[in-house]
Amino acid sequence: MKCRVCKSLAVISLPRHNSAFCKEHFFEFFYNQVKKAIKEFRMFRPSERILVCVSGGKDSLSLWHALTVLGYPADGLYIDLGIGGYSEKSKEMAEKMANLLGRRLIIVEFGREYAPVNVVAKRARRSECSACGTIKRYYFNRVALEEGYDVVATGHNLDDEAARLLGNILRWHIPFIAKQLPVLEEENELKKKVKPLCRLTEQEIAAYAFLNRISYIRDECPMSQDSTSLLYKRALNLIEAESPGTKHFFYLEFLKQRDIFSVSPTNHDRTGIKRCEICGSASQTDICSFCRLVSYLQPLKT
Secondary structure: OEOOOOOOEOOEEEHHHOEEEOHHHHHHHHHHHHHHHHHHOOOOOOOOOEEEEOOOOHHHHHHHHHHHHOOOOEEEEEEEOOOHHHHHHHHHHHHHHHHHHOOOEEEEEHHHHOOOHHHHHHHHOOOHHHHHHHHHHHHHHHHHHHHOOOEEEOOOOHHHHHHHHHHHHHOOOHHHHHHOOOEEOOEOOEOEEEOOOOOOOHHHHHHHHHHOOOOOOOOOOOOOOOOHHHHHHHHHHHHHHHOOOHHHHHHHHHHHOHHHHOOOOOOOOOOOOEEOOOOOOEEOOOOOHHHHHHHOOHHHHO
16 A cells, blocks of 8 residues: 555545545644544634643644644643543543643543542433533633633534534434534634534544544443444445445535525524523523533532
8 A cells, every 4th residue: 555645655544535545644644634624614823822622632632733733822620520530531642742842731520629620420311422512612702701812712623523413403403513613613602613524434533533642531431332423423424435436525514515404593693691690601591501501509509
């Protein structure tokens, strides 16, 4: 197997592109995909302050590494959800990357300040993934506002976005489909959120991490075992194995034709944004979803 560019020995095969690359030209391909996403969707400028939400996994750590290599002033945010040894190991990986890059890492100790996320979810009678998402979204925005960052970046990849799109289409969640973009613009004190890895697959990101000797936690989150997104990923992987490029075409063609899923203002109205009566953050209700969630812990904190 030879590199498509220089004909030397390839280190990775990319069936969806009918290509293979040596280490040097794979990195060139990888960075070009990141730069293309940033440019195409106008994610951020070099002068803007970027906060990368890191989990300790390959995607977010590779994103932080790649943005730094490309010259973007990115810092990291790690939210410790108190998931036993998993959170401790994840935090260790995030700290190791911060030291390697010489960048700031902000750590939020949610598990210590409140309770482990599984306890919160049980108290609130919510799924653990739902509670986790609420907590992360709250701190992504809160920390970015308090620390003066312009953009929040997450490590969502092509597999993540294709699986999410498939799930939303299977249920015909039109408002969710309409909002599934690589960029959510800043609005009503909700900071701009971007996904610079949306053009890259899990396999490609894993190869980037391996070739750069990036240490990351390889275990799946213990709370995600029953996640429907994993089911959709498996289904798409089966199709991809038989028809390489399916995920790429499915998601990227959706982005080109996303206007067919646009919703009317009456069905997608965000003008009713107010301030949470407890924490003061932007909210569509008097009490924001985060404060409602942690309110179930009051008996534990008295």
